[in-house]
Amino acid sequence: MYGWEMLSFNIHDGFLEAIVRGNRSGLLTAADYNNLCQCETLDDIKMHLTATEYGPYLQNEPSPLHTTTIVEKCTLKLVDEYKHMLCQATEPLSTFLQYITYGHMIDNVVLIVTGTLHERDVNELLEKCHPLGMFDSIASLAVAQNMRELYRLVLVDTPLAPYFSECITSEDLDDMNIEIMRNTLYKAYLEDFYKFCQKLGGATAEIMCDILSFEADRRAVNITINSIGTELTRDDRRKLYSNFGLLYPYGHEELAVCEDVDQVRGAMEKYPPYQSIFSRISYGESQMLDKAFYEEEVRRLCLSFEQQFHYGVFFAYIRLREQEIRNLMWISECVAQNQKARVHDSVVFIF
Amino acid sequence: MAGQNQRLNVVPTVTMLGVMKARLVGATRGHALLKKKSDALTVQFRAILKKIVAAKESMGETMRASSFSLAEAKYVAGDGVRHVVLQSVRAASVRVRSHQENVAGVKLPKFTHFVDPAAASGGPSNASPSLTGLARGGQQVAACRAAHVKAIEVLVELASLQTSFLTLDEAIKTTNRRVNALENVVKPRIENTISYIKGELDELEREDFFRLKKIQGYKKREIERQRANAKLFAEEQLAEDLALKRGISVGAAANLLVAGGEKDDDIIF
Numbered sequence: 001m002y003g004w005e006m007l008s009f010n011i012h013d014g015f016l017e018a019i020v021r022g023n024r025s026g027l028l029t030a031a032d033y034n035n036l037c038q039c040e041t042l043d044d045i046k047m048h049l050t051a052t053e054y055g056p057y058l059q060n061e062p063s064p065l066h067t068t069t070i071v072e073k074c075t076l077k078l079v080d081e082y083k084h085m086l087c088q089a090t091e092p093l094s095t096f097l098q099y100i101t102y103g104h105m106i107d108n109v110v111l112i113v114t115g116t117l118h119e120r121d122v123n124e125l126l127e128k129c130h131p132l133g134m135f136d137s138i139a140s141l142a143v144a145q146n147m148r149e150l151y152r153l154v155l156v157d158t159p160l161a162p163y164f165s166e167c168i169t170s171e172d173l174d175d176m177n178i179e180i181m182r183n184t185l186y187k188a189y190l191e192d193f194y195k196f197c198q199k200l201g202g203a204t205a206e207i208m209c210d211i212l213s214f215e216a217d218r219r220a221v222n223i224t225i226n227s228i229g230t231e232l233t234r235d236d237r238r239k240l241y242s243n244f245g246l247l248y249p250y251g252h253e254e255l256a257v258c259e260d261v262d263q264v265r266g267a268m269e270k271y272p273p274y275q276s277i278f279s280r281i282s283y284g285e286s287q288m289l290d291k292a293f294y295e296e297e298v299r300r301l302c303l304s305f306e307q308q309f310h311y312g313v314f315f316a317y318i319r320l321r322e323q324e325i326r327n328l329m330w331i332s333e334c335v336a337q338n339q340k341a342r343v344h345d346s347v348v349f350i351f
Numbered sequence: 352m353a354g355q356n357q358r359l360n361v362v363p364t365v366t367m368l369g370v371m372k373a374r375l376v377g378a379t380r381g382h383a384l385l386k387k388k389s390d391a392l393t394v395q396f397r398a399i400l401k402k403i404v405a406a407k408e409s410m411g412e413t414m415r416a417s418s419f420s421l422a423e424a425k426y427v428a429g430d431g432v433r434h435v436v437l438q439s440v441r442a443a444s445v446r447v448r449s450h451q452e453n454v455a456g457v458k459l460p461k462f463t464h465f466v467d468p469a470a471a472s473g474g475p476s477n478a479s480p481s482l483t484g485l486a487r488g489g490q491q492v493a494a495c496r497a498a499h500v501k502a503i504e505v506l507v508e509l510a511s512l513q514t515s516f517l518t519l520d521e522a523i524k525t526t527n528r529r530v531n532a533l534e535n536v537v538k539p540r541i542e543n544t545i546s547y548i549k550g551e552l553d554e555l556e557r558e559d560f561f562r563l564k565k566i567q568g569y570k571k572r573e574i575e576r577q578r579a580n581a582k583l584f585a586e587e588q589l590a591e592d593l594a595l596k597r598g599i600s601v602g603a604a605a606n607l608l609v610a611g612g613e614k615d616d617d618i619i620f
Contacts, residue, residue, distance in 0.1 A: 333426075
């Protein structure tokens with residue numbers, strides 16, 4: 001099965017795979033993180049980062065640095081790399097790369113819609129959007145007053161259009177609906193991405209389906225935990241779970257009725273990969289749960305680099321960069337707020 | 352002291368003395384009252400100072416915790432979560448209400464915070480269990496919200512204490528100034544006036560006494576003189592009687608003198 005890919009993969013995608021593997025070596029290592037954790041000020045962090053690939057993006061920053069500036073510049077580097085890859089990509093890799101950004105696109109759409117509902121300035125909102133999730137007609141989102149208009153006027157031209165089929169029923173755009181809309185969209189996006197990867201077949205399907213399943217399961221667990229004690233009903237909660245993954249369908253049934261974290265833990269202990277995650281955290285520590293999930297995700301993403309001739313590396317690379325930016329943000333926040341004791345709480349070493 | 356040599360410009364009379372004494376009594380009572388008020392305010396002041404120190408310490412802790420919880424939320428939910436939360440807020444749900452409290456006659460402004468129920472139902476980030484960050488970081492967002500609400504509580508309390516502190520400080524200064532003015536200016540001045548009036552009155556009394564003495568002396572001397580005159584007259588009379596007996600007439604002059612002497616006995620001076 002893999003043999004066939006080896007024959008033809010490099011014709012179109014060999015160059016980009018080489019690039020992404022080259023970029024991978026630019027990710028910060030454990031030694032870098034150790035150095036960064038020793039820093040006393042944000043300027044020290046900047047100094048350390050100038051020795052890495054982030055150097056050109058940070059070197060011209062004036063001295064009173066802020067955490068947001070660092071995060072912004074690091075995101076800029078990610079966006080530049082992504083754009084570079086997207087320009088070089090041919091079908092179907094270019095579609096695959098675009099799929100990666102749909103998550104941010106959904107976030108941006110939701111942000112603009114929420115802002116518009118509260119009568120904020122559109123230009124101000126556009127500045128706050130994630131650069132990876134920008135699309136041409138995003139500014140015209142502001143005119144929409146209800147779901148139907150939103151779909152008809154703007155989103156029908158975007159790749160997100162098919163995802164709206166599920167939530168087109170709800171008429172009003174109020175705050176509750178928006179958050180549900182975001183998650184419905186994301187669910188549809190994950191399912192679509194999953195199908196797309198299966199269609200690609202081969203090692204890509206194998207690796208990506210594993211990663212996406214994990215993503216879907218993590219979402220299911222998080223939605224469950226975060227919706228405990230809210231107005232979200234069990235049926236609504238059930239509807240937000242993606243229809244694939246290790247937990248589908250029996251795990252979802254169990255999660256849908258969970259009323260507290262311990263029940264979630266009970267439900268998850270039947271699944272060996274998640275049992276190990278839950279066994280590592282003690283009772284009542286949700287921050288640790290997030291870190292454990294991130295660590296597991298990073299582990300799976302890193303594994304994708306072990307195989308060749310598949311698209312998983314692109315997804316993995318973007319995700320690892322995002323995790324790295326999160327790490328940098330955490331370290332900078334800890335340094336800026338003088339909380340160095342907690343630096344190691346949330347940093348996930350990538351390699 | 353400045354007021355030591357001063358006195359009020361008054362006429363030194365007994366009536367004025369009475370008025371001054373009444374004023375002194377009033378000033379003393381006012382001084383005692385103000386002193387008591389100043390003490391009460393100082394007690395309050397100290398208590399507030401203690402509370403401010405405690406509040407400031409806890410504020411440092413709370414602010415640090417809240418900003419760190421924001422970092423946690425950002426770590427889990429992504430950097431964009433702050434925009435999501437920011438955009439979905441319509442009106443502030445935590446409001447501050449101010450009212451006045453009376454401490455020893457000083458009106459202290461007090462602030463209390465309360466949750467505006469109308470605004471609280473306005474948005475998801477206001478309603479207590481929200482759906483923000485449902486897929487990731489919802490708990491952290493909620494924790495962050497709780498931490499910041501706590502920080503706001505401490506801030507409101509601190510603001511209330513600080514305002515009372517300043518107001519009380521001002522009030523204490525005014526009261527102390529009044530106490531000192533009464534003690535060091537008004538009271539000495541009245542006392543000086545009283546002693547001045549007393550001195551003047553004493554002086555008058557002494558003058559009167561002296562005059563009486565003087566007159567008494569004069570009277571005494573006059574009586575002596577009269578007595579001497581009477582004696583002389585008696586001797587002359589005797590001599591005249593003798594002369595009459597001898598037939599020498601000096602009676603006319605002698606009679607006139609006797610008659611005048613008898614008549615004018617009362618009008619010596």
